[in-house]
Amino acid sequence: MGTSIEIRAQDGSGSFQGYLAVPASGSGPGIVLLQEIFGINDTIRGIADYYAEEGYVVLAPDLFWRQEAGVELGYNADDWHKAFGFYQAFDQDLGVEDIDATVQALRARPECSGAVGALGFCLGARLAYLTACRCDVDVAVGYYGMGIENHLDEAVNIGGRLVLHFAENDEFCPAAARLDIYGALQGRDNTELYLYSGVDHAFARPACEHYHKPSALMAHQRSVTAFRNAIGPHYDLSALWDKHCEYEFSTRNVEATMATMVAEPYVNHIPTLTGGVGATELFRFYQHHFVDSNPADTQLLPVSRTIGATQIVDEVLFSFTHDREIDWLLPGIAPTGKRVEIPLVAIVKFRGDKLYHEHIYWDQASVLVQIGVLDPQGLPVAGRETAAKLLDETLASNGLMASWARSANAEGCTHE
Template sequence: MSSRWVDIPADDGGRFQGYLAVPAAGSGPGILLLQEIFGVNAHIRAVADLYAEEGYVVLAPDLFWRQEARVSLGYDEAGAARARELRAGLDVERAVADSVAALSALRRLPECRGKVGALGFCLGGRLAYQVAARTHVDAAVSYYGTGLDPLLGEAAAIRCPMVFHFPELDRHIPPQTREAIAAAFAGRSDVETFVYPGADHGFNVPERASFDKPASLMAHSRSLALFRRVMGPSYDLPALWERHTELEFATRDARATMATMVAEPYVNHIPTMTGGVGHDQLLRFYANHFIPKTPKDTRLVPISRTVGVDRLVDEMLFCFTHDIEIDWMLPGVKPTGRYVEIPLVAIVRFRGDKLYNEHIYWDQASVLVQIGLLDPQGLPVAGAETARKLVDEALPSNTLMARWQESAADTGS
């Protein structure tokens, strides 16, 4: 993706700027990104860059320009104090008008093609609501939008699909406010409200003490689901994943495999914590410890596949002969020559048309049993039986449960 600052004409004269992020494809649907009280700072610019990677043309207007141009504050005490001063001096109605002006500017950009949505955080969450109510956008997302109570009378004017993200512990948006907002959109199946247990205001910002990564990831996927459904773009995630695995297991080309991924991807094999974070570490891993250290007879047998808006989950059998030291699965274990088959699950996340990360799960105890390094006697573990029962559910269940037979008299079975 690429980024630059662009000029935006205000409706009452004058010009202000906005941070523009453009996807690698050079064009796409548009997103108007509306700032917190900290300005178009590093967090807002990172959000813009993220959505550009997802395939959108993103414009984040500088809404404090009438007081101070290009405000970019941190989340320390000094930054928070200055942010509160700027918020106190903000004419919110003028900020709405400037947001609408920025929306018009976004639509005029040659890179912006197709539909346009609005996305905002805190102050910007309120502004996204107001923009959706007072002008036309195709979709809107509000993260912990403050000051919405007096604006609920405008809810009927919002015709587009919308998502609200509420932190459970946010004192600025207490339960009664969340309930009032949900009630204002009762009967609207295209308007969703989500509450994040244990999360607080600002949960999306890595630099804040309230950062909650699981809530942030879930909220992003839900926001993206709305934008993808209403505005596009759409990508063939199975085809992208199959090309990636072909390059890993058939072509065996580390650099070509990396080319299917974002600039800074990561992979984590959960049982052994092998993989890599970032381009250089992951390339090193693929080139030296994964591709050449995977048995030549490896087979992937598909069992099921689930495709979401930004991720794919593959359930499969992973079959191989342990004829090489497998750094990533059995590091330090010399080849035993034994055949192994295990259930394996791959959870693959995408950004736009590139892979972003992989979480790979398997039962390491089953592997160790099959290569003879773990005696299953007296332990609640199994060998190749786990793979066989995945394929044939009629095989016996509960064989590891000594008390299974004891309960037969109780149930009559």
């Protein structure tokens, strides 16, 4: 996706290269992406492309250029040895000057809307912190930085927002260092500090043995939220989701549905393991097993909607008549003609102004009870009552609990 551009050093000593990734829209706020000790390799370019999908103009400068231009290392033993050699010889102060030159170069780009943040990993996380202290950026985010505790006296100079992600088991930023950092930074209005339990350094790098997907996803959501709040861009996620649902359930247009999504999206209907991963599989799923599999009287009644910076959580009442085989919901079960009403939750993730994925949850036992293929007698399951109580919280609770009646007169059960 990206291209290489030239950046002029501020001290007049020459110029260096930067990897530039631009969003599909052609413009957006800027992010200066700060490398690990392995140079501008596939990992860093991939992160740049990823954040370009999120709507940012990303510029990753070659910070080792004063030693050797174009350093690009992998993660085998020999490359680790070379990477630490570059790290040990790195002039940090000149490096921050080069980052400042990159910030100015990015702001001058016609694609950049003007607002600029910084994002760094490993060595780049410490540099992101120092960038927040020494450069004019609106927000800086760092993942598993090392050595930040040695520069806490500079925190008084931070004008923008600072977000730092720490790994609990990180030998390069051990507990003692984190305590110093937390002691100096925690409680500041413009600072967010997050600790990820049980994970190690580089937990957000997919190519690493320490990669921990749940922590990486949570950290990414927090990072993008910080960027959105500080520099934008701001999208109407509610309208985008409504349009997607219109194409799915009203106009039933598969091409239009796919056009609302990123190039490689996925959908996961959790209870039935149905959906699709990637454009080809998801198109097949929508075309042959979803859009036209839904009964004509299908209705989605919104109950609540929570809108974040990167995702929407919808709580809806989903109802239909089981007048056909519904591949995604009741695969292999012949039509029963029964009416079904269930609470349903959709967690919808976006990248930029496109849907990235959908995680859809519902109580499959309630569906099976309502179509008559599961006898609820003696089981802790309910039928249409789950939908009714969603709309009327005053309906009886705890009817499935035999012990509920016995606790009525138990000591301490009355609240005063």
